[in-house]
Each structure stands twice: as C-alpha cells, then as structure tokens.
Amino acid sequence: MKLKAYILTRILLSIPMILIILTIVFFVLRVLPGNPILAMLGPKAPPEVVHAMEHQMGLDKPIIIQYLVYLSHIAVGNFGTSTYTSLPVLQELLQKFPATFELTLYSMVVAVLIGIFLGTYAAYNFGKTTDVFARVYSIFVYSFPVFWFGIMLQLVFGVWLHWLPVSGRSAPFMIPEHIYTGIYTIDALLNGNFEVFIDAVKHLILPAVTLGIVISSIFVRMVRSNVLLSLSSQYVTAARARGTTEKKVLFKHALKNAMPPILTIMGLQFALLLAGAILTETTFSWPGIGNYLITRISYRDFPAIQGAIVFFAFFVAVISILVDIINAWIDPRIRY
C-alpha cells in the first residue's frame, strides 16, 4: 500500500472510532440518572417550565431521534449549546483548549527530557547504579497518584518556599494583552511582554513538572530498553571499531536508531495526555478542558460533556495518524 492510500485509510477508519465513542457517551449519559433540566432549574421549577425546557432542548423526543439530530449537528460542526452557560459548546471548547494544549506541551517537554537522558544513560550504564536508579525511579514515579504528587509540590514550592504559584494560568491582571494563540507563553512573547511571559512560565512549572514527571516513567523504560537493544547491535560495534567517540556512539547511533518506537509511544502519550490531564488540571485549578469536563459532569450538561469527549477523541485520532505518518517518513523499513 502506498503512503497516501494508508493515510486515507487511517483517516476513514478514525471516523467510525469517533462515532463509536460519541454513541457510547450519548447513550450512557441518558441512561444514567440525573436530569439536566432539574440540575439547571432546581427542584422548585414548576412542571410546565421543565416541560417547556425539555421541549426546547429536544429532550422530550425519543432517544433515537435525539441521537440522530445530534449526529446531524455534529456532522456540520455544531456541538450544541451548553445547558449550564447557554453558550455554544464549540466556542467554549476552543477557548479552553489552548490551556490544555499548553500544559500538555510543556509536560511532554519535561517527560521527554527526563525520559531520553535518564533512559539513555541507564542503558549505557546497564547494571550499574545509574541503571538501578532509573529503574527504581520509573517504578516509583509511575505509582504516584498525580493529584497527590501535585499537592506535595504545591505544599513545598508554593506554600512553604513561596517560590512558585500554586494554581491558575496567570497572576491577576497578567493575561497577555492580545490573544493570538491562547497559549500564554507564546502570546506573551508575541506581545513583547516579558513580565507576562515570566508569570506564565512560573504558573506552568508546577503542573507541567507534576504531569511530566509522572509520565516520564514510561519514557525512561521505553528509551532504556530500546537503547539497550541498539547498543548490542552490530552497527554500534562497527561504529566503536571505527573509533567513534562514546558520546557519538550513544546519541548518534544507538539513540537515533532506537527512536522510531519511542516516537510512536511519545506521540500517543501526547494525545492521551491531552485527554488525561484532568487530574492535574483540577489539582492546579488549570482552566483547561479537563476542568471544564469535570465541572460540566456535575451539572449534567449533556452537550458540553459530549462535546468535550468528541473533541478529545478527535485529537487522539489526529495525533495517532500524525505519529504513523512521521514514523513512515523517518523509518524507511516501515511498509504498509
């Protein structure tokens, strides 16, 4: 199969995947107890107002009709209107997405840096102290509950040392003047406002380090085992025989060749992180999609919950396709 055909197949395959997720969420929400109208209006709302609202939102129609209507709306990019805020869900999601994206991006940077360096050195020093440390580290860190680790960092660096802010994306009145991307660190630089940039970075450190460290465990183990494999291969022996320096052997030969499977995992982790930063977002009051989803679940805001999940599913699909394409490019051995 050619690359183009493969990409097309992948895109087409991701549509039923999103559809399945959407269907499950749609029906599960409606099967579970909890009436969104009552959550919105309160228990004292007169029945006629409840019925009028149900009618307005289409909740009085048979569930299958509701489903088909929703599908037809989603197909044209209409995610509906939030029952909690009466604002278009897509608009809300697009407003929250940059925060989640920014947190995910910097967490990935932390995780990748730790993963690559610690993993590579552990492999190079196989069986020695560094290796043992890396293995213990990854098991230890993997077992951290994110929220607990986040709270510990907040306590130490925010409450005791007062070095870093404990929550939110920015200090009061420190929002970039002009929002271009919604990513504060970038917008602050585009605005040429260094003070806002520093503030945004300060707010990012604790949540990004929390999330980054927790997921770095997977990377450390992945990098370590793949580099170990590369180090025992013949091209490494050949490089050493040619008198290449150990540093070059390690980073240019062993690590580079070990990268394709690592990249796949990293790409998928990025997508999962985007969706999985919920606990970090709630711990650090980070105003992203995770926080949004949790709040809306308690209000039974059907359109918002469905919208957020479809949005996540869409990104997981897009990123996994991108990862496959990148893999195909960098590794000529991959065939379809």
Added chain:
Amino acid sequence: MLKRLGLFFFSLLLLVSFSSKSFAVSKKSYIIAGTTDKITSLDPAKAYEYFSDNILQNIMGGLVKYIPGTTKIVPDMAESWKISKDGKVYTFKLKKGLVFSNGDPIDAKVYEYSMKRVIKLKQNPAFLLADVVKDVKALDKYTLQITLKYPYSPFISILAFTISYPVDPKVYPADKVYNGLPVSCGPYMVKKLVRGQEIELVRNPKYYGKKAKTPTILIKIYREANNLYMALKGGEIELAYRTLLPQQLEQIQKDKNFKTYIGDSPFIREIVFNAKSKQFSNPRLREALSYAVNRAQIAKEIFKGQVNPLYTLIPAGMWGHKDVMPHYNINKAVAKLKALGYTKAKPLSITLWYSPSHYGSTESDVALMIKNQFEKTGLVKCNVKYAEWATYVDYWTKGVMGMFLLGWYPDYFDPDDYMWPFLETSASPGMGSFYSNKSMDKLLIKARAVSSVKERTKLYYKVQEMMVKEAPYIPLFQGQQQVVAKPNIKGILMDPVQIFRYYLLSK
C-alpha cells in the same frame, strides 16, 4: 545544533526583556478573594443559590435593604412606603434620578417590568413572588403599587432579596433568562466573568449610594477546599470566603499571617424524611430515629466545633426559634424502636442518602456518623448511598430517596422561610419531604397573615412543638460564616443575614 538553538532562545528572551512593559496596577486598588462556590446565573429571575445571590447583592439593589450588620430593613431605592390597612397593598415612592450602570433610568415602570418578568419566567425562585403577588403596577413614574393575594407579613423581606431587584428592560428580555454580563445598579458591576474560574467586579461609577471602598475585587473560583487552602497559603488570594475544611480552618487559625472571622450563619442542615415513602410515612418511626442522632458528636468530631447543634428548623438568633426536638437519648430511641416491633434479630433496615460534594467534602463523614449513631441502637441496619448533585435533585424531586441529607439558606430573613417551604403541603415536595398536615398548614397560613411579631412568634412556637411528635425532619446543625483574610484587609462584616459585602472591603 543544540547550542545554536539555545543561543537563539537566549537572544529572543533578551530581546523581549528589553521591550517588556511593566504593569501599573497598584496593590491597593484591588483585593483578590477566593471561593469554592459556583455561579449558575446572574439574572435575578433565575439566581437561586448562595454565591450567585451574593454577587447580585454586591452589584444590584432593591426597593429596600438590610442595614449592614443588622436584620433591620430600611428604604434603598424606595424613598418611603405605605401598607394598606388590610395588609394587601404596598405603595412605594421611588427615589428620583436613579440609573443603571449603562445609564438607563430606573423608575416604577422598570420595577413593574422586572417583577412581572420574574413571575412570567417561572424560574426556580419565582414562587417567592408568584405565590403572593397579585399585581404590580407603576402608578406614575415614581410610584409603584404591589397588590398581594393575601396579607403576607414577610413580604417586605422578600423585597430585600435578589428576586425583587430591578433589571434593565432594554437588556433583559421579557421572555428569556438573560445570560450576558449583568447591568448593574449596585456598588459594583461585573467586568469579567469566566465561569468556574473567576469573576471581576469593578466600581459602578453610576451608583447613587456610597462608593465601593476598593476599585476592583477579583474573586477566584476553586474546585475544592484544598485548592482554596493552597491558594490562600501560597499567597495567591488575600481572602477566602466559603469554604475551607474544618481541619484547614483549625490550622489557619494558628497561622499569624491570617486573621479568621467567625460569625453566626442562618444556614441549617437537616435530615429529610420522605413522608410519602412507605417506610417513613410513620411519624413514630421518624420520632424514634430523631432520638438516636447525636448532633454534639457531629459538631465536635467532624466540624471541630465550627457548627452548632440545632433542635428546630428556625436557626438560633432568629425570633420564633424554640429548641423543641429531642436531644440525643439512645435509651429512648431503643425503647421507641422496640415498641415498633424491631429487635436485634429483626432490625429496621433503612438507607440514608447524601450528595458527596455539594455541601463540601465533610458530607460523607456526616452520613457515616449518622449511620453509626442509628446502628448504635442495635435495632437498625443503615445503608449509606450517595448520588452526585444533579442526580440527587432528580431523586428527591421524584421521591426516590426515603431519607436524605439536605441544607437550607434563607431567601428572606424571616421564620416563615424556615417553616413554610419545609412544612406547608404545597411547598414540602420542593424539599423532597412531601409532608402534609392540615392543622400545621392552618397555623402557617395564619402566621403569614398576622403582622404582630409577638403573635407570629406564638404561632411558630406551636408549629415547632407539633414537629416533635411528627418529626418530618431531623434538624442537625446550624453553620457558621467563616472568613480568612490577610490582616491588612479591613471591612469584613459578619452579617446576620449572611450577605457578604465585598463593597466594604479595603486595605
């Protein structure tokens, strides 16, 4: 490659650091507060939970108001008022020259529009007006006449509540709830509202009354007590109002960097029995269980003494309050349960419901402690179940739960607001209790019509005495208002009607 990249970023940082601007927001000009409360709506026709109402109390006003720190009602936008002899017609003279924050005038027509709109929209708090108001009419530009369906003495305190605030007819549609930024007529106006995140209040330059002391108040909204606590200790907020956990408050009271303010709150908590359910339709069973509840233990062990046990529905400190419900007496509980035929071999099997986050994270502890107290009789097997708030509301409206935990903030500061919604036949389904008692209804109607406080007190005493044998609810405790702030924050007032006045804050 790495070195080159590093050099690029370094020079970029250097470049922007030279072009950076510095902020000229003086620290005195704003106060940053924090809360775990959420806003649902800032339309007076819909707002019906503490925080939304409290924001409205800071950005709007009504015909009458409470004097800060007291329960006394005085004219606000009204200049004066008269009540007809039969107690049914209220005539208000309005102050002249009043305007909204956008410059639109506030006159009798605006009040007529606003009150009629509330009744027409039929949102959650609409019953407060709809149940009693027959007609609202602007007699002229500055005269408003409100006619009631029957004499209703607490009416003036309803006029002090957010439901009676005027809204700008040009902005608030007559047939729809308004979801935009509110048009203000109070000391502050809302500059920015990001739901679940923050709300920024700035001085309303067109407010006719005393100016708000601080130009800007930023209220940050946190998900949980833990987030609020961290933000406070980390120095991100200067004041925390609602709600830290009891142990967090205990900790912070020892911290010299903060000052704690404690005041009585009219907030009450209770166990609701669904009188329509098969099991709890028997008053003798409800009464027996009421002897088994040890409120002092709940107050001491879970709330570290930060709440006060309550033995009636009317909170202590309010006229009409009378301690009537039985205090903890396990022997009596056992005797009464035995009389109902329950034994160790054949215990009473019941379920207690609670909602895990709506009343803070202490709620599961409260439910578990009550379960243990019931089971201490040796004749009860108590199951504990929970549901998230949206489901919980659904369940109690449909009468799914037989016995559950609930709380109540007053809408207006009058014993009627602690009696009528709980006990009157048409109102009790709203509490999920479905309690009905004709002789109690008669007393409650009479207490609404009579204007003498002495007379009304007597009537409410009677109602409360009837509650002992009927036990439609088990009142648990009365809350406290707690504010923690940096020592330099001034103007924190522990109001008996629990209006937190942000406009009095300064530093």
